[in-house]
Amino acid sequence: MQISRLFQIIYILLKKKSITARELSEHFEVSVRTIYRDIDALCQAGIPIYSSQGKGGGISLVDKFIFDKSLFSEVEQDKILLALQSLSAVGYDDINDVLSKLSNLFQKSDINWIEVDFSNWGSERKQKEIFNLIKESILKQKVINFSYFSADGMKSNRYVEPFKLLFKDKAWYLQGYCLERTAFRTFKITRMNDINITDESCIHQYLQDLMDDSPSEKFSELIHLKLKISSEGAYRVYDDFDEENITIDKDGSYSIDISMPEGEWIYNYLLSFGTMLEIIEPIDVRNEIINRLGNMINKYTSKT
Template sequence: MQINRLFEIIYILLSKRTITARALAERFEVSVRTIYRDIDILSSAGIPIYASQGKGGGISLLEDYVLDKSVLSEREQNEILYALQSLSITQAPETDMVLAKLSTLFNKKRINWIEVDFSPWGSEKKRACQFTMIKEAILSRRIIEFNYFSSSGEKSIRKVEPQKLVFKVNAWYLQAFCLTRNTYRTFKITRMSDILMTPAPFSKRNFEGLKENNQTQKTQIDICLNISAEGAYRVYDEFDEEDITKNKDGSYTVNASMPGGEWIYNYLFSYGPLLEVIEPLDMRLEMKNRIEAMMNKY
């Protein structure tokens, strides 16, 4: 508690420059004598803090004081602030507060190098609540329950031990031990609803089991695609430059390795008539069969 109070006193002094011992005592609900003991501790630690008498007097720091550079270099200070700023993708409400405090401690007036928002339009409040709840469940090791929709649209109620939040290929996922299925699973956040953090705690498991489970799910398929010139806006967004060959007619040939699974057909069909699967042959035939099945509906 005292360490937190000392840190807060430094932050206040850097923000306001001068404050009375009585005001600090009232803020932290301690005696004035305790505040003066804190000031002695800070002074003995080499922080240039002093008290002045008279009107406008109080406890102050020397002008232009910055957190000792011997503790953190200029580059290390910036790296910490940049890392915190990049956490805005999770929309965690406490991130801005911590960033503001450290910016003041490091005497950095303008730190604004990145802004990332992966949430769908209009869902910021809901997504922030989801992240906050899941994060708290992970850190406090509390079981969560939620409704989950599979890729085929099947709804199920899941009870899981949350382990880790992962951002992969334009989507957020939760890695967890599923108590409903008694195995490790990866859940897509957008398919989770009615998330509830229960009071039930859980013990730490061997996380290697989750890594092994993920490896078995990532069977890679080598594919060759032909994408027409009208699809250029997606080609360079979604494939590595070294996998792309631009043809004389303006179309593109893409040779890439992609994870297998039902999702890949939905992804390829999202190109509509702009895409043709060249290889592998069995995938090309499967695409043809699915197109015929769709045609039969009309």
């Protein structure tokens, strides 16, 4: 988020003769110390900013300063625009305005070559609302309250000190300190409902340390799988597995040799392939899938 704030500070200073650090901190909803760090970063980048004390004082740009696009190489300009486009994907405020101004400054007319959209089909509005709520709670360091469904379907009410949003393996997560569990936890966004920002301030200032020490963040044991997927499953094969794990068989099917984290999720994942998949190894996973398929059949046949 800092790169956007830095450019917005420059534009504010270009429009205003002088502004105080306090006014900037209130505008961006960050601390005065953060604003001073931003000013130091701009000065190190060669932007001539100075501050004056007393009545009428504040932070200013040197008279007749022009924001020169030559401060950045062509590659750096493209990276800046791409970073801003990525931020717009999560509904970050004022990004489109900054993106438009910088694209004009850099004389880039082809900024629409990529669109980043992390939302599920049909859920853009709801997900944007969730992102905005979580973003606000993180920036203001306020405890967030929500109802949550665990992987086994159990519903609970949570109060969490939010740390950051994480996008990993096709899904969004919130990482934070759960006050009910008194431990660092990771919550899947799609399982969160009735989100509210409380008036309670976060008291744990070093959530990164808590995350690093949290047992729940340790990697699961890996299980080695040998799978066979029919030719009809080609679209899943190349979506889900790296080429180095795939062997094309003479009959057009695919042999997959891969290690994946253990857990209940693995059985639901394997079953999602339906009749396209055969589990070759390990035998205990193969037998467990057979048992689950048997239970599914019993549910239907017992009612006929």
